[in-house]
Amino acid sequence: MYDFDQVINRASTACQKWDDLQKRFGVHDAIPMWIADMDFKSPPPVIEALNQRVKHGIFGYTSRPDSFYEAIIDWVNRRHHWQIDKKWIAPSPGILSALSLSINSFTQQGDKVIIQTPVYHPFSQIIKSLGREVVTNPLNLKNGRYTLDFDDLESKIDSTVKILVLCNPHNPVGRVWSLEELTMLGEICIKHNILVISDEIHCDLVYRGYKHLPFASISEEFANHSITCIAPSKTFNIAGLQTSCNIIPNEEIRDIFNQSINNQCIGSPNAFGIIAAESAYRYGEEWLEQLINYLQGNLDFVIHYFQENIPHIKVIRPESTFLVWLDCRELGLTPKELDEFMLNKAGVAMNEGYIFGVDGEGFMRMNIGCPRSVLEKCLCQIEGAVNFLCKA
Ligand SMILES: Cc1ncc(COP(=O)(O)O)c(C=O)c1O
Structure with a gap:
């Protein structure tokens, strides 16, 4: 124990x-x-793996071995029943850096990005600081439970809305969005050609009686209209090691994302982050x-x-x-x-x-x-x- x-x-x-x-x-x-x-x-397996790495004593430029990707693929399949492909995985130092880069790459100055408030505060800060417009689609609170407001969402969409940032599960209200909710949301976004960035950083920490559903796992169409951001950082308490990844099935979107990562020169991993992530996903269950x-x-x-x-x-x-x-x-x-x-x-x-x-x-x-x-x-x-x- x-x-x-x-x-x-x-x-x-x-x-x-x-x-x-x-x-x-x-x-x-x-x-x-x-x-x-x-x-x-x-x-402990994460600490042990890091100790072994420290003992080696040389911490030069590092690349991501196949075993790192395999650990992620196995984890997502085992825990979330979503079979992903290695080439879909686009690593980033953190989820916020990936979000910022995506908004920058997939929208123009003045375009609109929807968030569902109350929500993790850096979302709006990033959108505004990039010169994009924040559109809020507030959650409904009834009898102590928050739900999505689809009427409000539809009423706020126009041709300048390019992205919806979904928080799944939701910080701070703690909802694990259901299949019905995610399906309705996805259908609206696809109808209006809105890219869904699904921030799933909290997906591994789900309480009894609930089940996380990756947005992109619902259908091929959803997968092709989305970027799913995951990380071992909350799950295994390794946020300081700055290692996350983005699952992007759509090749065109993925190429643009990876190009932006390269342009920003943030593609190289943290030598400790990849060790911690791999050992956590393999041995931390x-x-x-x-x-x-x-x-x-x-x-x-x-x-x-x-x-x-x-x-x-x-x-x-x-x-x-x-x-x-x-x-x-x-x-x-x-x-x-x-x-x-x-x-x-x-x-x-x-x-x-x-x-x-x-x-x-x-x-x-x-x-x-x-x-x-x-x-x-x-x-x-x-x-x-x-x-x-x-x-x-
Ligand atoms: C919903 C959500 N997204 C992103 C982050 C931060 O992710 P990162 O440290 O990988 O940028 C947090 C941290 O609290 C979070 O709650």
């Missing part, structure tokens, strides 16, 4: 979550429950199963704790990933007051809901990828602060 209860001191490892608290939040002592990595060690069980325990604990002790805050139950979207609107605070309250009164550093879009106002995103004892402390502090606020 792997020990996810172990509290590991990450301070002074140049880790953003702990070491950048002061820079990001202006405090140094809040419990960091923000940026999306976990406070767990990576799977048992660790992942235990991790998902542990996260499920954390999630059950969080849901129960809020229901019993902090009923003013509602948990949007995630179907995937270690990020939990908290509906804090009943506290009656403005977005800025809510930040200030969580940070300074509760002593917990979370991502502010409004950074994910205006529809995130009144929400906070909490990262539960940590030992349960840390989570317990965090919830206890929030409870104390909310009790004090509600009495005042």
Whole structure:
């Protein structure tokens, strides 16, 4: 059994979550429950493979061996029942770099890109900074569950919309999109010749009772109109190793993508990243199963704790990933007051809901990828602060 209860001191490892608290939040002592990595060690086979590589002692320019691609192909087939071809795989250092490059390559200045808010905040930042227009297709929230709004989507499409960035599963609301939802979405996009970039970085971390479905696996037509971005970074907690890949069945789209990677001179892999990715995909599965069980325990604990002790805050139950979207609107605070309250009164550093879009106002995103004892402390502090606020 792997020990996810172990509290590991990450301070002074140049880790953003702990070491950048002061820079990001202006405090140094809040419990960091923000940026999306976990406070767990990576799977032992990954650490062992990296150790072996370090022992060799030479870290020159590196290429990707066939075994790296085979590990990805096997993983996607085994876990997600999607048979992909080696030539479809276009590696990139990260998913955001791939997204930025794709938007740059497949749209012109002034073109529109659709995102489904509230959504991972760098999407809109990248689109805007490239001089493209962000079109929001807000998710619907009903009875504590988010769904896609197809009427709104259709009403916002015109000939200048070129790309839809899908977050599947969705960060921050945690939805694992269903076959019906993905099919409707895909059909609309194909009808209007919109390229779907399906960011599936969270696809391996899915809770009991749910099943991730790669958008492109639904049909050949969907595969030909999409780029699927995956990575071992969230799954095995190796985000710092900057290794991801994009699955692009359509040859024309793939050639343009690969050409852009070459033009940017970001095609060479990180020598450690490819070792970690391959060993994780080959030997990390048992660790992942235990991790998902542990996260499920954390999630059950969080849901129960809020229901019993902090009923003013509602948990949007995630179907995937270690990020939990908290509906804090009943506290009656403005977005800025809510930040200030969580940070300074509760002593917990979370991502502010409004950074994910205006529809995130009144929400906070909490990262539960940590030992349960840390989570317990965090919830206890929030409870104390909310009790004090509600009495005042
Ligand atoms: C949905 C989503 N996409 C992309 C990323 C970042 O990916 P990368 O570090 O590979 O650029 C994250 C990180 O939190 C994420 O949640």
